[in-house]
Amino acid sequence: MRVGEWPLTDLSARLAGTGISFASGPFVVRVVNNNRTFTRDFSTLYAHHPLHAQEEVEDCHIRLLPPWGIRRFLRRQVLCQVDGRVLFHPYPHHLAMPVFEWGLNQAIATRAHQYLILHAACVESRGQAWILAGSSGAGKSTLCAALVGEGWRLLSDELTLIDTDSGQAAPLARPISLKNDAIPHLRDHYPHLSFGPLYPDTRKGAVSHVVPPQDSVTRMAENAMPALVLFPEFIPGTTPLLSPLPRVQGAFQVAGHALNYDLLGEVGFRTLTGMMAKIPCLTFRYGHLRQVPWLLAELGMHRG
Amino acid sequence: MPSSTPWRLRHDRLLWFHDEEASLLFNPASGQTHLLNPSAAFALEQLAQGPASAGQLAAREEATWGMTLEILALLRQLHRLGLVEPA
Numbered sequence: 578m579r580v581g582e583w584p585l586t587d588l589s590a591r592l593a594g595t596g597i598s599f600a601s602g603p604f605v606v607r608v609v610n611n612n613r614t615f616t617r618d619f620s621t622l623y624a625h626h627p628l629h630a631q632e633e634v635e636d637c638h639i640r641l642l643p644p645w646g647i648r649r650f651l652r653r654q655v656l657c658q659v660d661g662r663v664l665f666h667p668y669p670h671h672l673a674m675p676v677f678e679w680g681l682n683q684a685i686a687t688r689a690h691q692y693l694i695l696h697a698a699c700v701e702s703r704g705q706a707w708i709l710a711g712s713s714g715a716g717k718s719t720l721c722a723a724l725v726g727e728g729w730r731l732l733s734d735e736l737t738l739i740d741t742d743s744g745q746a747a748p749l750a751r752p753i754s755l756k757n758d759a760i761p762h763l764r765d766h767y768p769h770l771s772f773g774p775l776y777p778d779t780r781k782g783a784v785s786h787v788v789p790p791q792d793s794v795t796r797m798a799e800n801a802m803p804a805l806v807l808f809p810e811f812i813p814g815t816t817p818l819l820s821p822l823p824r825v826q827g828a829f830q831v832a833g834h835a836l837n838y839d840l841l842g843e844v845g846f847r848t849l850t851g852m853m854a855k856i857p858c859l860t861f862r863y864g865h866l867r868q869v870p871w872l873l874a875e876l877g878m879h880r881g
Numbered sequence: 882m883p884s885s886t887p888w889r890l891r892h893d894r895l896l897w898f899h900d901e902e903a904s905l906l907f908n909p910a911s912g913q914t915h916l917l918n919p920s921a922a923f924a925l926e927q928l929a930q931g932p933a934s935a936g937q938l939a940a941r942e943e944a945t946w947g948m949t950l951e952i953l954a955l956l957r958q959l960h961r962l963g964l965v966e967p968a
Contacts, residue, residue: 825903829916839912843896846907846914850898 581624589616596638598629602738602749602797604685605629608677610641612655615673622674622752622773622786625794637684641673659684675776675784678754682735685749686836692738692747693848694836699732699746700724702878705804706746708737710834716811716863719759722787723869726767731793732801741841741848745800750793752786758813760785766866805876806831806858815864817871827858887968888956889932890925895964897922911963920950925964932968 580588580599589611591597596609610616629635640658644667654667657680664683668676686694697710698721707724709717718734725731732748740747752773755763760783764772771788806827822830828849832838838845861872873879896907904922906915917925923945924938933941935953942952959965 823902824900825898825905825916828898828905829914832914838914842912843907843909846896846898846905850896850905854898 578628579624580626580628581620583620583628585616585620588620589613592616592619596640598633598635599623599626600629600797601626601681601751602733602747604636604689604749605633606681606684607635607638608641609638610673610677612641612670612673614671615641615655615677618674618774619677621771622788624788625791626750627794637681637688639677639680639684641677643670669778672776672779674773674786675754675779678735678752678786681751685736685738689738690837690840691741693741693838693841693845695737695739695831696735696834696836697737697831698734698753699737699748699801699803700729701732701746701801702729704801705878706732706801707805707807708746708803708831709807709809710737710831711808711810712834714756716759716809718753718755719763719811719866720807720809720861720863720869722753722755722759722763722770723767723866725753725787725790725793726763726770727869727873730796730801731789736836739803739848739852740800741844743800744848744852745802747800748793748797750789750797752789755785755787757782759811762866763787803852803856805856806853808858808860810860810862812862812864815862817864817868818860818862819872819875820860820862822858822860824853824858828853831858885934885936887932887934888928888938888960888965889968890928891963891966893929895925895929906964908962908964913962915962915964919946921955921959924952924955925959928965 593611596607598607638660641655644654644656653670655670655673656667657664657676659680664680697708698717699708711717721734734753738747773786776784892910898905904917939952
């Protein structure tokens with residue numbers, strides 16, 4: 578059974594009780610919550626994700642709960658607790674969904690060390706996985722959502738997991754987090770994508786998520802081999818420009834975007850350089866979503 | 882330290898990744914990754930074949946590249962990074 582197939586009242590009751598368990602790629606997450614806004618948003622953004630039986634092994638428990646003490650009577654807020662540890666300061670209760678996403682990112686980033694974890698998005702088409710790396714705000718989630726809008730399979734938005742044995746990218750198939758101006762641009766340009774609610778007032782500005790397409794969720798156990806590392810940079814109004822990056826420089830930059838590279842030591846170096854030895858690394862400056870088909874044509878990945 | 886002092890690698894199991902312009906070096910002993918220019922990579926690769934002095938390294942670099950940089954200053958920097966030591 579999938580999350581979206583549950584009536585909201587049943588889902589709400591389950592979440593408020595023992596919680597529900599669902600898969601995100603190789604991870605099984607248990608979430609407990611009694612925040613109605615979260616239940617509604619979760620039902621939308623994780624609609625296609627299958628629920629798991631309670632007895633299965635779970636990788637982390639996330640609990641969304643109100644703060645303790647007098648604070649809970651003054652303002653409706655939410656805390657995110659991962660495996661019993663509170664991660665962030667309290668947030669307004671209507672931001673429970675973004676808080677959950679940040680908490681799950683942190684849970685995966687701090688424990689999935691069978692993977693080299695990159696702060697990057699990853700999409701796949703025709704067996705070729707593209708890793709979209711770069712700093713926050715560079716435009717990688719925007720490009721990720723655009724490529725999904727072009728029919729590519731979503732592997733992951735915020736975290737790309739590279740299997741240290743096979744070198745393959747493992748999907749997470751979680752919502753794509755868009756910020757500020759990217760939200761209306763994506764909505765206008767790819768109206769067939771499904772969006773979750775708009776959160777206009779997070780600490781990162783306005784946030785809205787693209788719902789992972791059903792096909793991406795259905796295929797979330799299907800790894801893909803990286804074929805390209807792309808460093809996108811969105812500069813409004815600019816003309817598109819693709820530039821090659823030397824392998825070593827590219828590998829050094831990717832290492833800078835790896836969350837557990839130092840922790841993995843030699844395994845991290847071998848995984849990184851094993852990947853970068855085989856695939857090209859490019860920078861992509863773009864100024865409008867209309868230029869995404871240009872990118873695909875330049876790299877021989879346009880729809881044919 | 883005089884230019885006749887021989888130097889050697891501090892650890893002999895270094896991992897490399899090269900292209901035409903630069904090299905990445907991983908030192909398992911420190912867990913650090915270093916981005917090296919061709920001159921530094923050349924010096925370390927020479928020392929991987931056996932101890933050599935700054936003067937000898939400069940001569941080999943001159944013979945290979947037709948130019949030489951500040952080898953002694955480079956060796957001191959590599960020493961600070963824990964990659965080389967006096968033999």
